[in-house]
Structure formats: structure tokens, C-alpha cells
Amino acid sequence: MSDRPRSSQSWMGAAIAAGLFGSAVALSGRLELPLILAGLGAVCLGGWLGGRGRETPPPRPAATAQRHAIAEALLAHVPDPVILVDRRTLVVEANPAARALLPALHQARPLSFALRSPEVLDGVEAVLSSGLPRRVALSTRVPLERTFEVQIGALPMPDGSGVSAVLFLRDLTSARRLEAMRVDFVANASHELRTPLATLIGFIETLQGPARDDAQARERFLEIMRVQALRMTRLIDDLLSLSRIELREHVAPTTVVDLGALARQMVDAQGPPAEARGATVQFADGDGPYPVPGDADELARVIENLIENAVKYGGGHVGVGLSREDDPRLGRRIVLSVTDDGPGIPPEHIPRLTERFYRVDVASSRARGGTGLGLAIVKHSLNRHRGRLAIESTVGQGTIVRVSLPEYGAVAELPRAADQR
Numbered sequence: 058m059s060d061r062p063r064s065s066q067s068w069m070g071a072a073i074a075a076g077l078f079g080s081a082v083a084l085s086g087r088l089e090l091p092l093i094l095a096g097l098g099a100v101c102l103g104g105w106l107g108g109r110g111r112e113t114p115p116p117r118p119a120a121t122a123q124r125h126a127i128a129e130a131l132l133a134h135v136p137d138p139v140i141l142v143d144r145r146t147l148v149v150e151a152n153p154a155a156r157a158l159l160p161a162l163h164q165a166r167p168l169s170f171a172l173r174s175p176e177v178l179d180g181v182e183a184v185l186s187s188g189l190p191r192r193v194a195l196s197t198r199v200p201l202e203r204t205f206e207v208q209i210g211a212l213p214m215p216d217g218s219g220v221s222a223v224l225f226l227r228d229l230t231s232a233r234r235l236e237a238m239r240v241d242f243v244a245n246a247s248h249e250l251r252t253p254l255a256t257l258i259g260f261i262e263t264l265q266g267p268a269r270d271d272a273q274a275r276e277r278f279l280e281i282m283r284v285q286a287l288r289m290t291r292l293i294d295d296l297l298s299l300s301r302i303e304l305r306e307h308v309a310p311t312t313v314v315d316l317g318a319l320a321r322q323m324v325d326a327q328g329p330p331a332e333a334r335g336a337t338v339q340f341a342d343g344d345g346p347y348p349v350p351g352d353a354d355e356l357a358r359v360i361e362n363l364i365e366n367a368v369k370y371g372g373g374h375v376g377v378g379l380s381r382e383d384d385p386r387l388g389r390r391i392v393l394s395v396t397d398d399g400p401g402i403p404p405e406h407i408p409r410l411t412e413r414f415y416r417v418d419v420a421s422s423r424a425r426g427g428t429g430l431g432l433a434i435v436k437h438s439l440n441r442h443r444g445r446l447a448i449e450s451t452v453g454q455g456t457i458v459r460v461s462l463p464e465y466g467a468v469a470e471l472p473r474a475a476d477q478r
């Protein structure tokens with residue numbers, strides 16, 4: 058590269074003998090594939106460029122070009138961003154992952170133009186002046202919220218001009234998110250169990266004490282206790298089925314189910330309880346059958362959950378229908394839709410509805426016996442069935458939930474070349 062500063066070339070010498078590799082391993086304390094690749098890249102690149110500075114013996118052009126290509130390829134395949142800066146914190150090299158994360162990163166420009174984190178910039182300065190490795194955190198908000206651990210190592214320059222610094226960015230976003238989800242999950246599950254348990258304990262104590270001889274109160278309290286115990290049973294059943302479905306998520310279903318017949322069964326079963334709540338469920342029989350590869354029990358739970366939600370949270374009229382659609386990417390699909398004319402769901406809640414325990418209105422869901430696990434179960438079942446879930450809602454008008462599944466026997470048709478414009 059013609060605009061590469063002189064320090065770049067001296068850095069390259071510094072990368073000889075895996076300066077990068079050494080500092081990366083020293084920093085991380087363990088060997089990981091990206092670091093190994095980065096290290097190997099550094100070895101090749103450093104070897105190649107270090108060789109360029111030597112008078113004798115002259116490098117063989119073919120061999121050095123090949124090593125350079127290998128080095129570049131290795132660094133390009135390191136999935137984590139790697140950036141090299143010289144002692145003035147001017148960017149010397151950056152792999153594609155780094156350039157994708159920080160589009161303003163350019164060779165020979167200050168790192169601070171692309172990365173405005175004071176912690177990282179101070180860390181680089183400290184590493185350059187002390188020569189000791191550092192580890193700092195970096196959070197980005199735009200375009201997405203992401204969290205990185207930045208490992209900064211020092212690379213002494215062979216020409217004695219000081220040290221350069223190498224930055225390895227490890228994306229911790231999904232690890233952090235998983236951790237937060239785990240903590241939330243345990244907190245939510247305990248909370249959901251604690252509430253009915255506290256009610257049960259309260260009534261048991263009342264029955265043992267003040268209401269010991271009150272036959273009427275006993276009947277009433279026992280009924281409340283039964284409802285609370287059922288609620289705990291339901292929560293545990295839901296949690297168990299969720300974990301069972303998650304375990305099987307990667308196992309494709311082996312049987313074929315007529316989604317139309319299954320939907321009719323579910324409508325027939327849900328009709329009477331819906332009427333008890335003052336709602337009617339209508340089934341629009343389409344042009345069946347609607348065969349899909351699927352597990353009948355799991356798909357029945359999916360349909361049941363959706364109808365139950367429409368009855369519980371929707372208006373008085375619930376519609377269940379089936380249709381077919383041709384998706385240019387996914388092929389022929391069977392679409393089941395459940396519509397209601399209820400109060401609808403504000404748009405900010407829709408992306409989160411499939412999270413465990415997420416409810417728009419916790420109190421009203423609980424009052425209706427909801428645990429907030431229904432749509433999480435739906436999502437995981439659909440993942441197993443290569444299904445899609447789409448929720449559209451207009452506040453004040455109602456909600457339409459669509460589930461699409463691949464039709465049995467349909468092969469996804471790739472768009473023809475002429476259609477690809």
C-alpha cells in the first residue's frame with residue numbers, strides 16, 4: 058500500500074516472531090481459534106515484512122508474496138476485530154472485522170477518529186508508555202448496542218523507535234445477553250412461584266389458627282388454595298414443556314400433520330371455554346388439506362396458545378383461518394391466522410412478546426391465569442418446525458397473529474436468474 062507510513066513497515070518487523078500472538082495469548086490467558094489465527098497471521102506478516110527490511114539474504118519475491126497472501130487471508134478470517142496502531146496511535150493495519158465495526162478506520166489516521174471511547178484510547182496510551190498489556194471494556198450504541206472486551210498489547214519495534222499497540226476486540230454482546238436472560242429467568246420463575254406459595258402459606262396459617270372452626274371460611278379458602286396450587290402446576294408444566302421443546306429444537310419433525318384438521322380440533326375444543334368468557338371462535342375452513350411436516354402435539358399447543366390469547370386479551374370475535382402462500386425464498390407455505398377485534402398491542406411491545414414471562418400488562422395477564430410463557434413456547438416450537446410467527450396489531454382495532462409453516466412436499470424454489478434484479 059503506497060500510503061502506508063514508514064512506521065507501518067517498522068511495525069511489520071515488530072510483528073515478527075508472533076509478537077501479536079504472544080501478547081494475545083498472554084492477554085487472554087488461553088488459546089482461542091481467532092487468537093491463534095491472528096497470531097499465525099502476525100507471524101507470516103511479520104516474517105514477510107521483517108524480511109523486507111533486511112539487507113541479506115534478499116527475500117524471494119514469490120515466497121514472500123505467498124506468505125503475505127496467507128497472512129492477509131488469515132487475518133481476514135479472524136472473526137473478531139484486530140487493529141494495529143503505532144506509537145502515535147495512528148492506524149497501521151485493521152482486519153475486515155475491524156473495518157466493518159468501525160467504518161471510519163483508515164490507515165495513517167488517528168485511532169480516535171474511528172473509536173471515540175476514552176477508556177480504549179487511554180488504555181492504548183498507557184500500553185504504549187508502559188509496555189504492559191491492558192484489558193478494557195468498550196460499548197457501542199450505534200447502529201446496535203454491543204459490548205466488547207478490548208485486549209491491548211504492546212509490540213516493541215525492532216528499530217528501537219518505541220512500541221506499537223495491538224487491539225483485539227472480543228464481542229461479549231451475546232454472552233452478556235444470555236447471562237442477563239438467565240438471571241432474569243431465574244428471578245421471574247422464582248417470583249411467579251413465590252406469589253401463589255405465599256398465598257397458600259397465608260391460608261394454611263389462617264386455617265390452622267383463626268379460621269380453625271369456621272366451616273364456611275374453610276371451604277372458601279380451600280378453593281382459593283386449589284386455584285393457586287393449579288397456577289403453580291401450570292407454571293411448572295409450561296417451564297417443563299419449554300425446556301423439552303428447546304431440547305428438541307434441532308430435531309426436525311418426522312410426521313405429517315394436516316394443519317387444517319388440527320386447527321378445527323382446537324377451535325372445537327376452545328369454543329365452549331371461549332363462550333364462557335363471552336367470546337366466539339369462528340373457523341374459516343379453507344381449501345384443505347394443509348399438510349405440514351410436524352409434531353401434532355406441539356402444533357396443537359401452538360394453535361391452542363394463539364386462540365387462548367385471542368380469547369383472553371382480544372375482543373368478542375376471534376377468527377381462525379388457513380391459506381397458502383408462495384414465498385420466493387422459502388417456497389410454498391401454509392399460513393394459519395388467528396384474528397381478534399380486541400384492544401390490540403402497542404407496537405413497542407410486539408418484538409418482546411415471545412420473551413419468557415413478558416406480558417404487556419402483568420396484572421391483567423396474571424388475573425387471567427397467564428404466566429407469560431405461551432408465546433415463548435410458540436416461538437421455540439416454530440423454530441423446530443421451520444415456522445415463522447408474525448404479529449400485527451392496531452391499537453383499538455385488534456390483533457392478527459400469523460404462523461407460516463413449510464407445506465409438506467414443497468421444495469423451496471430459488472428465484473430464477475431473470476427474477477433476481
Ligand SMILES: Nc1ncnc2c1ncn2[C@@H]1O[C@H](COP(=O)(O)OP(=O)(O)OP(=O)(O)O)[C@@H](O)[C@H]1O
Nearest residue numbers: 366367370416417418422427428429430431432456
Ligand atoms: N391477541 C392479543 N391481544 C392483546 N394482547 C396479547 C394478545 N396475545 C398476546 N398478548 C399479550 O402478550 C403477552 C404474552 O402472551 P403469552 O401467551 O406469551 O403469555 P400469557 O398469555 O400472558 O401467559 P400464558 O400463555 O403462559 O398463559 C400477554 O400477556 C398479553 O399481554
Ligand SMILES: [Mg+2]
Nearest residue numbers: 362366431432
Ligand atoms: Mg398466552
